[in-house]
Amino acid sequence: MQLKHKIVALGVLPLLLAAAVICALVIVQNQRLGEQQVQLIEHAILSSKRAELKNYVAMAMSVIAPLHAGGRGDAQAQQQALAALAKISFGEDGYFFVYDAHGRNLMHPRQAELVGRDLWNMTDAHGLPAVQALLASASAGDGFQRYAWRKPSSGQETDKLAYVVMLEGWGWMLGTGLYLEDVEQATRQVRQEVADGIHATMVAIASVALIAVLLVCAAGLTLSVREHRLADSKLQALNQRILNLQEEERSRVSRELHDGISQLLVSIKFQFELAAHQLAAGASGGLDSLHQATERLGSAIGEIRRISHDLRPSLLDTLGLPAAIGQLAAEFEQRCALRVRYANRLADDAQLPDATAVALFRIVQEALTNIERHARAGTVHIDLEADGHAVQLQVGDDGIGFNPRKIEQMPGGIGLRNIRERVEHLGGRFSLSSSSGHTGMCVVLPLPVV
Structure with a gap:
């Protein structure tokens, strides 16, 4: 990787990692808060419905109280009570139902085909034996039971919250219920709002991260251009320094050749010329001049060896x-x-x-x-x-x-x-x-x- 790519990577990768971690935390936190809000809304609506169902059942009990509390346990009184209950309704899908202790339906104003049938083993869409659960709740005294039942107005099976009581003496289970479509709609709306909030937050984080990445890339590009210019200037300075060193080395060698070897060679040349004249003239100093020239030639050779040794010592190779x-x-x-x-x-x-x-x-x-x-x-x-x-x-x-x-x-x-x-x-x-x-x-x- 080039330097600019490394700089951008070092700046962008931690930023993207931090943005990803922040997104994950936001998603988890929003989902958790959304579920808490859903539970609170569902609990509030169900609490309201429980109170409403108790009021409806109390109203129905007051309607048949003269027949039930008057001690009349004959079939005629029971039929009058069933008829009175069948006439009571509230809202579009509000009605009362009656079962005996063995799960046989005695009255159902919206589903007449069920009347007289034994529904003890009938299960709902979740596999729950609904009538058995209702009887168990009524016998236990709690009275509330949630199950799935076909809604008369739509014909679709929908979750329903029922409240049932046992009529002592007659062995009946009287109850009514409210369908929970509004609860499902409210929770679905909350979840959708949470999802929309998460999406908006993700878009905002992505926008901020994109702007930050662009700034990092721009800064990296600027720094890369600056480093390139600095590197070019250093390279130019280094090239100039190498040239100066080469010139200094050439000048040193030139000075040593000119001031040292050149002078020795000129002196040796004059010494040989003097020896030649002396020998040609038969003078007595010719051999001495020749010996001096030879000694100076040895000095020149030593100087050449010294310069050569400075440039590259032969002992280093040998x-x-x-x-x-x-x-x-x-x-x-x-x-x-x-x-x-x-x-x-x-x-x-x-x-x-x-x-x-x-x-x-x-x-x-x-x-x-x-x-x-x-x-x-x-x-x-x-x-x-x-x-x-x-x-x-x-x-x-x-x-x-x-x-x-x-x-x-x-x-x-x-x-x-x-x-x-x-x-x-x-x-x-x-x-x-x-x-x-x-x-x-x-x-x-x-x-x-x-």
Whole structure:
């Protein structure tokens, strides 16, 4: 993934996850509150209907009370009571019904086909033996029973709440009921309102999330453009720095060739020409001039070897890193008149990758150059060791010290930056500490797993 895609993903994915969690919580909470509201509404309506049914039954009892309470238990009084109850109705589907203790229907004004039938084993749409349940409720004294029954006005089987009582002496069950379509309609309306509320909330959350995603994408795009520009500027600065380093290296080699080897070669040329004239003239100093020219030629060869060694030490290719650092330390000690303590703890058969060996050699070379120019030190120590996973290089001196932060931030101080960049390029660790009387540098580079 590109950087801008990672930035957008890191911004969008947590936002979408949070929106999804919020939506889930809203759905669960609204559904729970909706069910609580449904239960409250249903309980309130059923409570009202229970009171209404009790009033209806009390009214019916008052109508037949003279026949029932007067002690008349003959068939004529019972038939008069059934006739009186059949005439009482309320609303479109309000009526009374009467059953005996064995489940036989004695009176049903809206469903005459049921009169006289034994309905003890008849079940409703839910599998409930309705008449048995009604008789059980009446006998227990509760009186209320909910079941499904065919509604006369519509012909559809609908939930119904009935209230029944037992007529002592006659062995009758008298009752009436109210159909619960209004309860179902009210609960269905509440559930629909809850669903509409959830939908509206989801739309609002989705809109907010979409706006937030667009803002994140816009911010990510802006940041990506800014990072691209910053990266381009850094790349241009790095390219310019590489060019400057190349020019500085070319200038250094050019100066050394011009001021060193070129002057020696010109001097050797003059010395050979002088020897040739002296020998041609038979003078006595021709051989001496020839010997001096030969000695200067040896000096020129040594200078060429030194320049070649600075560019790429031959010992690094032939004998390895420890020998190359040893030679570098010896030349530094001889050139600067400083005491160098070099400790090589690498195993004799240790094989370092070429990039690691070159990097460590250049780091030592850069460190010694900085010590020579700035440290004013008397002793330098170099430690090289390795285990199975990494190679460690430590370079220290007893010089005047410096502030590492200020040095690395200085425009001209590229030595330490070069060391740090070499180490970071190879995936290693670089640490630097400095105070008056002690400066230490530690480099740890990983080794490939064999």
